Every structure is written in structure tokens, then in C-alpha cells.
Amino acid sequence: xxxxxxxxxxxxxxxxxxTPQSSALGLRPMSAEAGVACxxxxxxxxxVGDPHSGVIAGGVITTLLDQTCGMAVASLAEAENRLTGLxxxxxxxxxxxxxxxxxxxxxRAHCYKLTxxxxxxxxxxxxxxEANPIATAQATFALAPxxxxx
Amino acid sequence: MSEATENSGESLAVRLAGLLETVPYMSFLGMQAxxxxxxxxxxxxxxxxxxxxxxxxxxxxxxxxxxxEMTAVCQLWLLEPHRRLPRAIxxxxxxxxxxxxxxxxxxxxxxxxGRRIANVHVEAWQEARDLPVAFLSGHFMLSPxxxxxxxx
Numbered sequence: 001x002x003x004x005x006x007x008x009x010x011x012x013x014x015x016x017x018x019t020p021q022s023s024a025l026g027l028r029p030m031s032a033e034a035g036v037a038c039x040x041x042x043x044x045x046x047x048v049g050d051p052h053s054g055v056i057a058g059g060v061i062t063t064l065l066d067q068t069c070g071m072a073v074a075s076l077a078e079a080e081n082r083l084t085g086l087x088x089x090x091x092x093x094x095x096x097x098x099x100x101x102x103x104x105x106x107x108r109a110h111c112y113k114l115t116x117x118x119x120x121x122x123x124x125x126x127x128x129x130e131a132n133p134i135a136t137a138q139a140t141f142a143l144a145p146x147x148x149x150x
Numbered sequence: 151m152s153e154a155t156e157n158s159g160e161s162l163a164v165r166l167a168g169l170l171e172t173v174p175y176m177s178f179l180g181m182q183a184x185x186x187x188x189x190x191x192x193x194x195x196x197x198x199x200x201x202x203x204x205x206x207x208x209x210x211x212x213x214x215x216x217x218x219e220m221t222a223v224c225q226l227w228l229l230e231p232h233r234r235l236p237r238a239i240x241x242x243x244x245x246x247x248x249x250x251x252x253x254x255x256x257x258x259x260x261x262x263x264g265r266r267i268a269n270v271h272v273e274a275w276q277e278a279r280d281l282p283v284a285f286l287s288g289h290f291m292l293s294p295x296x297x298x299x300x301x302x
């Protein structure tokens with residue numbers, strides 16, 4: 001298939017940069033290994049969700065968590081040499097607190113189980129301490145079936 | 151229809167338009183809204199920066215989730231437009247179909263409003279309402295009634 005295999009961080013960077021919404025939010029891939037991905041988003045005035053507080057919108061964190069969860073599934077599928085298309089089936093997010101003003105937000109996602117067709121993922125968003133999360137997420141992703149042999 | 155509400159439909163519509171302009175992230179998404187009485191329909195016109203999968207192309211799942219969440223927040227805010235915006239406590243988003251490169255519409259159903267917490271379900275569709283793209287259900291923290299600025 002691919003002539004030159006990417007490393008997993010390369011693949012995650014390429015997939016994220018190739019996603020218009022991730023570029024528009026300025027999502028920054030930080031690291032990737034099989035089943036684990038980290039990504040960050042910087043505070044920006046145009047991403048504020050409550051003009052009274054200046055806190056970044058929950059929707060930005062939703063997209064950051066969705067993208068990071070997807071990349072955790074993709075990196076595990078890629079490590080097992082069976083990455084096809086991915087679609088979010090279900091995403092649950094618990095918002096513990098508002099993000100601190102002006103600070104970068106990091107998301108770390110772990111795909112703890114990948115069956116033949118479904119990836120199960122947990123993730124958290126935080127400034128610098130995963131034990132003090134802004135939000136946590138639980139998601140399932142559907143992996144497209146492998147292409148039919150030609 | 152009923153003009154008996156405290157806020158006339160027109161002034162609510164004006165306030166809602168003002169809200170959509172003053173929340174930067176709603177402008178970033180390009181979110182719009184229409185009011186029929188006190189019932190709001192959120193509208194997210196297609197824009198290239200909303201795409202998550204350029205191969206299909208499909209809208210980013212996070213964008214659809216965020217739009218559903220904003221629709222819930224706006225519908226709750228309309229109940230008490232003098233208060234600050236409600237905040238999401240938890241949301242569950244179910245994705246039924248890929249979001250095609252078209253406008254998305256969303257309608258929120260406020261299931262319960264307590265003193266502090268509301269339960270809301272939201273439905274999103276594109277070309278036909280009986281072909282939903284996604285659902286959201288969630289709990290939202292309402293802002294305190296006093297028109298003070300000390301609330302978190």
C-alpha cells in the first residue's frame with residue numbers, strides 16, 4: 001500500500017494536519033504510540049465560549065477529545081497494520097471545570113481495546129496534570145471493514 | 151402565536167442574534183438560529199473549515215457535537231435570557247450518519263429544568279429530519295438567577 005511507512009507520530013501529524021477543522025483549531029499533535037495519542041490546543045480569543053469569563057468553549061474541547069480519541073484508535077490499528085476508515089459512534093464527555101484562562105489544553109487518549117471493527121477509548125483533557133482534568137471522555141469508534149482483496 | 155410571554159418573540163429573536171454574535175466560538179463555527187415562538191432551530195451552514203474527513207468529505211464529529219451542545223445551551227438560555235449561559239456538565243453524543251458537506255439543523259428538547267440543573271436532548275439532521283445525523287443528551291448547569299457578575 002504505502003510506499004514509505006510513516007512512524008506513528010508522523011501518521012498522526014499527517015492525519016491531523018490533513019483535517020481542516022483540526023487545522024482551523026490549531027490542534028498540535030504531541031505524541032503517538034500504539035493505542036495512545038496526545039494532542040494540544042492553545043487558548044485563542046476566537047475560541048471563547050463565554051464572553052464573560054473568557055473560558056475556551058466546551059465545543060473546542062469536544063473536538064480536541066474526538067480527534068485525539070480517533071488518533072489513539074488509528075495508531076493502534078496502524079500498529080496492527082489494519083488501519084482503514086474511522087467513524088465516531090459515540091462520545092461521552094464529562095466537564096469537570098472550566099479551562100484555565102490563556103493556557104494550552106492537552107488531551108491524552110488511550111484506545112484500551114480494539115476488536116475487529118470497534119475501538120474503545122478513554123481520554124482526558126488537562127493543562128498540565130492529568131489527575132486534575134478539565135474534562136474526561138469515553139468513546140467508541142467504528143473501523144471500516146478491510147478492503148476486499150483484488 | 152402566543153404573544154402572552156414576557157419577552158415578545160421579536161425581542162427574544164434580537165437577543166438571540168446578539169448572543170450568537172457575542173460568543174466568539176459560535177461565530178467561529180458560523181452558527182445561526184431561527185426562532186418559532188420560544189422554540190429554536192440551530193443552523194450550521196456548511197463551511198470548508200468544518201470538515202473532519204476531506205476524503206469523503208464529512209463534517210468533523212467534534213463540530214457536530216459542539217453544534218448540538220451550543221443548540222442546547224442557546225435553547226436553555228432562551229428560558230432565562232437575563233442570566234449567563236448555562237454550562238455543560240456531561241454530554242453523550244451518538245453519531246448515526248456521516249455529516250455531509252451541507253448545512254446541519256438542530257432542535258433541542260428540554261426534558262427537565264430543575265433549580266440548578268437541566269436535562270436536554272438535541273437532534274441534528276441535514277436534508278431530512280427523519281434521517282438524523284446525530285443525537286446529544288446531556289445535563290447543563292444553569293447560572294444563578296441573580297443578575298450579578300460574581301457567578302463562576
